[in-house]
Amino acid sequence: MSAVKQNTTLRSARLSDAEKIFALIHLHKDELVPKPMGDVVANLDRFVVAEVDGELAGCATYSVLPEIGAHDRATVEIQSVAVRAPYRKQGLGQALVEAVIARVSAFGASEALVLTFAPGFFKRLGFGEIPKSRVMHKLYSGCIHCTKHADPFTCPEIAMVKPLA
Amino acid sequence: MNRVRELWRRYVRQPAHLYLGAETTPAELAEWFREIARELDARPRRLNLVVHGAEGVDAWLDFDPADGEMVARVDGCGDEKFSLRRRWLPEHPVPLRLSRASAAGEMRTLLVDPIDTNRFRVRIAFDARTRTLFSHVFFGVGFASLCLFVFRPHPALVVLALMGVGLSVAVKCVSDPRE
Numbered sequence: 001m002s003a004v005k006q007n008t009t010l011r012s013a014r015l016s017d018a019e020k021i022f023a024l025i026h027l028h029k030d031e032l033v034p035k036p037m038g039d040v041v042a043n044l045d046r047f048v049v050a051e052v053d054g055e056l057a058g059c060a061t062y063s064v065l066p067e068i069g070a071h072d073r074a075t076v077e078i079q080s081v082a083v084r085a086p087y088r089k090q091g092l093g094q095a096l097v098e099a100v101i102a103r104v105s106a107f108g109a110s111e112a113l114v115l116t117f118a119p120g121f122f123k124r125l126g127f128g129e130i131p132k133s134r135v136m137h138k139l140y141s142g143c144i145h146c147t148k149h150a151d152p153f154t155c156p157e158i159a160m161v162k163p164l165a
Numbered sequence: 166m167n168r169v170r171e172l173w174r175r176y177v178r179q180p181a182h183l184y185l186g187a188e189t190t191p192a193e194l195a196e197w198f199r200e201i202a203r204e205l206d207a208r209p210r211r212l213n214l215v216v217h218g219a220e221g222v223d224a225w226l227d228f229d230p231a232d233g234e235m236v237a238r239v240d241g242c243g244d245e246k247f248s249l250r251r252r253w254l255p256e257h258p259v260p261l262r263l264s265r266a267s268a269a270g271e272m273r274t275l276l277v278d279p280i281d282t283n284r285f286r287v288r289i290a291f292d293a294r295t296r297t298l299f300s301h302v303f304f305g306v307g308f309a310s311l312c313l314f315v316f317r318p319h320p321a322l323v324v325l326a327l328m329g330v331g332l333s334v335a336v337k338c339v340s341d342p343r344e
Contacts, residue, residue, distance in 0.1 A: 023230035025257060034258035038286070146258070 008092070010099050013047035013059070020056045021047060021080075028082045031117045033146045035080060047101045050083070050092045058083035058095035062104055065113065067137040073110035075139060075161070079112075097125055105164050112164060113138070115157045135159055140163035180274070181212035185224050185263060191245035194224060195238040202249055205279050211290060212275040214263050226287070227260040237258075256343030303333035 001123050013021060024074045025032050025040075040047075043061065050058040060081040068075040076101050101112055113135060114122050127136060132153060139152040149155035183197055197338060201212065203233060221242040235253045238244040238260070256278075276290040307329020314322040 019233065023228075023233065026230045028227050029260065034260070036256045037254050037290075038256050112233070143279055 004054040007053050008057070008090070010048055010095055011051065013044050013049045014102075015041070015044060017049055017056060017059075018044060019048070021049065023060050024056065024059055024082050024084065025043070025080050027084070030148075032080055033081060033142065046050065047080075048096055048103070050096055051094075054088055056084075058092045058096055059089040060093075060100050060106045062100050062112075063142075064104075064109070065135075065138055066139075068113070069110045070134055073108055075111050075113050075135075076104040077113045077115070081131050092162065094125060097122075101162070109164055112162045114160050115142075115161060117157055119158045119160060122160050122162075125162065127162045130159050130161045178207065180213045182213045182215060184215050189224065189239060190242050191224075191237045191239045194239065195247050198235075198237065198253075199249065200279055201254060202285065205277065205285060207279055209279065211278045212277060214273045214275065224263040224271040225260045225264065228255045237301060252284055254280070254284055254286040256288050261289070300333045303329050305329070306317070307331075 008022070018037070021044075022035070022037050022040050025035055032133055034059045043063075046063070047059055047061045049056055058081075061079050063079055064074055065077055066074045078097060081093060082098055083096070114127060115135075115138070119127075119129065124157060143149070143152040143155070146155070181201060183194075183305075185194075201210065210327040215240050225238040225240075227236045227238050227244070227247070230232075232250070234250045235243045235247040237247065238243040257275075263322065276288045277285055278288060307326045310322045310326035310329060312325060
């Protein structure tokens with residue numbers, strides 16, 4: 001994959017990254033839905049990681065939501081976008097999201113969905129806000145794993161989508 | 166015969182209970198889980214967490230990303246590390262709020278699932294209560310039919326008794342055949 005900056009590499013995750021990815025997601029437990037270790041390992045091939053000087057600095061992944069959108073052009077949710085604090089403001093988050101979008105565009109996804117506490121970040125990447133009622137299935141299948149809010153509609157996360165070509 | 170004995174052993178195995186009260190400390194919570202880990206064999210084990218007292222208590226299982234250790238946390242009482250690094254696989258989404266949305270007397274069930282002699286995962290068992298209820302109902306029907314048969318022998322009662330007991334064992338084992 002592409003190099004973002006000198007000493008920075010975006011690449012597919014390896015099995016040896018699983019524990020670090022799990023810990024990285026957990027470091028951002030206030031902003032991200034926690035993932036069990038089993039989920040991380042089972043879906044490791046979907047993770048893109050950013051490495052700076054050999055250290056895992058960030059990660060992002062996706063999940064296909066066949067229940068949202070046409071069956072042959074499903075929506076894809078971008079998940080677990082996280083960058084370690086010392087590596088922020090260097091464009092890593094944007095590079096990770098773009099790398100995931102490039103992957104999902106390749107297999108014909110119609111749009112990329114995010115549920116986020118950082119709408120400004122995703123707006124700059126071309127995402128637009130939508131009502132949560134458009135992604136009901138996602139709310140009731142994904143939010144069940146979240147320990148922060150009992151009701152997905154009172155959760156302050158914002159739903160945003162970006163149409164894909 | 167061994168298969169029947171094993172099935173019976175699984176059927177009668179009772180889950181462990183932990184009562185979470187306002188006075189529960191993180192050290193007690195952690196020690197309870199360490200004890201469960203010490204007693205583990207190859208079979209999964211159910212843990213029933215019962216919120217005790219009207220006010221309940223907010224207790225959490227958490228993961229320390231700095232050293233990969235699991236932590237027990239009780240609001241207002243600090244936390245305690247489990248000393249089970251690389252043994253406890255954080256399979257549930259952490260932090261796991263043990264008393265979430267629980268009124269006094271409500272129960273939450275965790276499943277401790279050994280994956281080899283050294284490691285185990287802990288998951289939330291969503292359907293345990295319903296399954297146990299159905300299992301008890303079927304067992305009751307079977308037992309009642311057997312009692313009736315003693316007084317009024319009839320082939321239909323034998324069939325009903327066998328079906329009741331069979332279904333209760335099946336319901337008990339269906340979601341985790343190793344249990």
